[in-house]
Amino acid sequence: MVKEMLTGNSAAAWGARLSEVDYVPAFPITPQTEIIETLSQWINDGVMNAKFTNMDSEHSMITAAGTAAATGARVFSATSSQGLLYGYEMLYNVTGWRVPLVLINVSRGLSAPITLEPDHNDILSARDTGFVQIHAATCQEILDTILMAYRIAEDKRVLLPVLINMDGFYLSFTREPVEIPDKEEVSKFLPEYNPKHAFFKASNPMSQGVAVLGGSVYSYFKYQVHLASLNVLTVHDEVAGDFKRIFGRSYSAIESFKMDDADYVIIMTNSFTIKGKAAVTKFRKNGLKAGLLRLRLIRPFPSKELRTLLNGKKAVAVIDQNISPGSGGILFNDITTALYHEPDRPEVILSFIGGLGGKDISHAEFNHIIEEMGKSMKTGVVPETQLLYTKGDLEQINNLLNIAGKTSGGLGGIEELKD
């Protein structure tokens, strides 16, 4: 084991290298990341024994990844934001084929307008594809989760591909100390993949991903994907147990922070959770019983674990770093659904949208969340979904609107520009 300063991108590349993947198909152009750059260098230098192929798009890349996995190869690839969307159609295909590849997404707010920093509309658009989804919050967790992901994906109770999410810039470009495990330790945890259900071989012809042309047959196979995904709830915990035994680091489907006696709970995902932890630490210093949950396993959704953690709590606030226009926060819906039938559920559950396009969530915004929870407890009135946006943010946008020739308070000045 060595400890080094690694970016999230380097940590992901190390995860693939230590998993001894056989094949890395990649679309090499923007929005691709240094993950692929690093792997192609290692494969070229001969320190990694895998086949690397440049593809013409993410659509081709995911097709190549899925088909290679169907031959029994261990496959890894990576993409980001618009790239994931470009390959979207094939995400459904590869889950239908029941192939256990691992794909990394580096989150970035979707265009338009273009931005460079993260939110999760990109990864959550793949929510219903059948991919298992795990969202990481540190560079170490990215490396570790890749190792765990192959164990989960290749388990015969699952056989589904895994999407791992990391935030652009906040993890992908950020270096921090990361433990790189020894190869020998990794091989104890993650043995070679021996496919039992799908293997294209010239000597053993078979058909994969066949047409079914009928609802009842389609329903059968589709529901199998759902059942396989639900099995991950058990398999994840087993794999995490083995991981802890060998490497000493422990991961659960939901990370708890200062939850034991917490009355006020904030729920977040991904790397911005660190801002929530800092806020909760500050609230605790001021005597407020605050706690935080980070949803790590997004699909399957860990409803049962969530119920256990939240029953009996006074107030919950969900910060969705995503937006479903016309509805609100995406994860808020999953969370409230999980709690609806619980007699001992929290009294109020509030919905916030924060950190879109990487916007900071300041302590003033966390303060507002706590105040709103208190107000709702008192009055019993729960507000509609709120955007976390400050006066300072508004001043900045008004300044920019002026520079762009859009004067606030009527459209004076704009009319004359129209001719």
Added chain:
Amino acid sequence: MKQSTNEMIKRIRFHGRGGQGMKTASRIVGTASFLEGFFVQDSPLYGAERRGAPMVAFTRLSKEPILERGIIVSPDINMIADETLLNDQTANVFQGTWEGTVTIVNTHYPASHVRNVYGIVGEIVTLDITEIALNVIGESVLSSTAAAVVCKLTGMITESSLEEAVTRELSSINLKKELVEKNVQAALTCFDRIPETHPHYFESIKEDKKDEIVRLEYADPCLGSPSVYAKGTTKLKKTGNWRLFKPVIDHEKCSRCYTCFVYCPHSCISIDEEGYPQIDYDNCKGCLICFCECPKKVISKDREVRTW
């Protein structure tokens, strides 16, 4: 709530231009802190990357796990490696600086002059690291010199960790051994030039920024959609101070062939009434394509003296 700066964490922000080495500087400080056994984060932010465009990089070091990520809004140490950024509103180099911030400006001016002109709050240190880099390394790349100044000002990093960090980081980007050694020498020179402990560094207090949440209302699509109505906004952004070298046309020898006018990628060359090309120095970035393309070789390049 008031907070003493004598907390366990140091937040360092680096301002420079693409190509000056601030990403590497943030990494050298990060690696040096890592070697000292601290919790560390470093990250660059350069948006749509272009040589010469303003960029920032960040390093955090702490004795305890770091409960922060991303942009440093309020730095404890603020390195301004390019003095022309002081005037650049979009670079916003003084954002979040406070009485406890130590600002370092790469300039030949004394600290008092910089303070008088810009009204900088907190401590200020000046050192002409470009001159040191040019003398010792032979290039105006500032990664190791900027990192060395910052390492010293933290008061938490030793000379040997700095030396090891410069060597590791510059070797990892395949710099030749000879050049790495020169960088180490330049770094150690800068490390020596900064006084041991900074007088007010551990004494100031900072206020939590107060802000309130606002409710966004529906706006007319003329306002609420990401379009720009104003014409000629590119002109608002003067890029002339990106130059290291200034192209100068010798109009006595110019044959008015317009080759430079055609090749200028930023439309900074116009033709005057007598048919001579004139350069808009407010916006010329000093790419020197005109210098290269001039068929009669009557365009020279002059090293620019940075003034503000």
